[in-house]
Amino acid sequence: MSVGDALPFDVNWERDDHRITLCVVGSGGVGKSCVTVRYLKDEFVEYYDPTIEESYFKEVECGTRTYDVEIIDTAGQDEFADHRNSALAQGDGFLVLFAINSPYSWQELKELRERIVREHEDKGELPMVIVGNKKDLDSHRQVPFDDIVDYCRSIQCPFIETSAKTGLNITEAFQLLIEQVKLVNPTILEEQWHYKIANQKMRNGHIPSRSSKECCIL
Numbered sequence: 001m002s003v004g005d006a007l008p009f010d011v012n013w014e015r016d017d018h019r020i021t022l023c024v025v026g027s028g029g030v031g032k033s034c035v036t037v038r039y040l041k042d043e044f045v046e047y048y049d050p051t052i053e054e055s056y057f058k059e060v061e062c063g064t065r066t067y068d069v070e071i072i073d074t075a076g077q078d079e080f081a082d083h084r085n086s087a088l089a090q091g092d093g094f095l096v097l098f099a100i101n102s103p104y105s106w107q108e109l110k111e112l113r114e115r116i117v118r119e120h121e122d123k124g125e126l127p128m129v130i131v132g133n134k135k136d137l138d139s140h141r142q143v144p145f146d147d148i149v150d151y152c153r154s155i156q157c158p159f160i161e162t163s164a165k166t167g168l169n170i171t172e173a174f175q176l177l178i179e180q181v182k183l184v185n186p187t188i189l190e191e192q193w194h195y196k197i198a199n200q201k202m203r204n205g206h207i208p209s210r211s212s213k214e215c216c217i218l
């Protein structure tokens with residue numbers, strides 16, 4: 001669609017939540033911040049710095065379209081649990097992380113996933129991807145690959161192994177999640193796309209009309 005075409009549906013300008021929110025969750029130290037920063041800036045931050053919730057925006061490609069996505073790097077520490085709970089309630093999709101060298105984080109992942117599912121039980125299916133981070137530490141693996149495959153099959157959730165350190169599969173993990181959002185909740189992507197087009201029109205001097213058929217040019 002080019003700027004100047006009429007919008008195919010009414011954009012509700014009173015709403016300010018036309019973005020897609022992806023939450024990166026997991027217990028403390030699994031690499032949530034590193035995975036997020038690697039995805040956004042293609043950098044690896046070596047030193048551990050526990051995070052309170054951080055939020056970022058990125059344009060993400062999916063098929064022939066680009067979408068404005070908010071990425072929330074949730075706090076993994078217990079003392080910040082309230083922040084995490086609010087993020088869990090907001091998300092349209094979840095990247096649920098554990099570290100392949102940490103059995104504790106694997107156990108936590110299962111509990112966390114159940115909490116997320118409970119939080120969103122009214123929505124039915126939930127876009128989610130399970131991520132085994134620190135793949136570069138494969139020689140220190142303590143979560144057997146077969147256990148992960150069995151669990152992910154049982155809950156029918158896609159799974160990918162990543163390394164924020166080397167950059168392995170980081171973009172792929174987020175891409176997989178966007179594809180899950182598209183599969184489970186296509187309307188939200190469709191709405192975001194039209195809102196984005198309407199915004200482009202505004203910036204180019206077009207006034208959005210409540211009717212999809214009319215468009216006024218200044």
Ligand code: GDP
Binds near residue numbers: 026035051163164
């Ligand atoms: P968070 O608490 O989940 O946000 O974890 P961080 O992103 O702060 O990372 C915790 C620690 O793990 C830091 O020391 C990182 O350098 C390290 N780390 C994160 N991702 C990786 C990875 O893929 N490989 C390795 N070897 N270390 C990682």
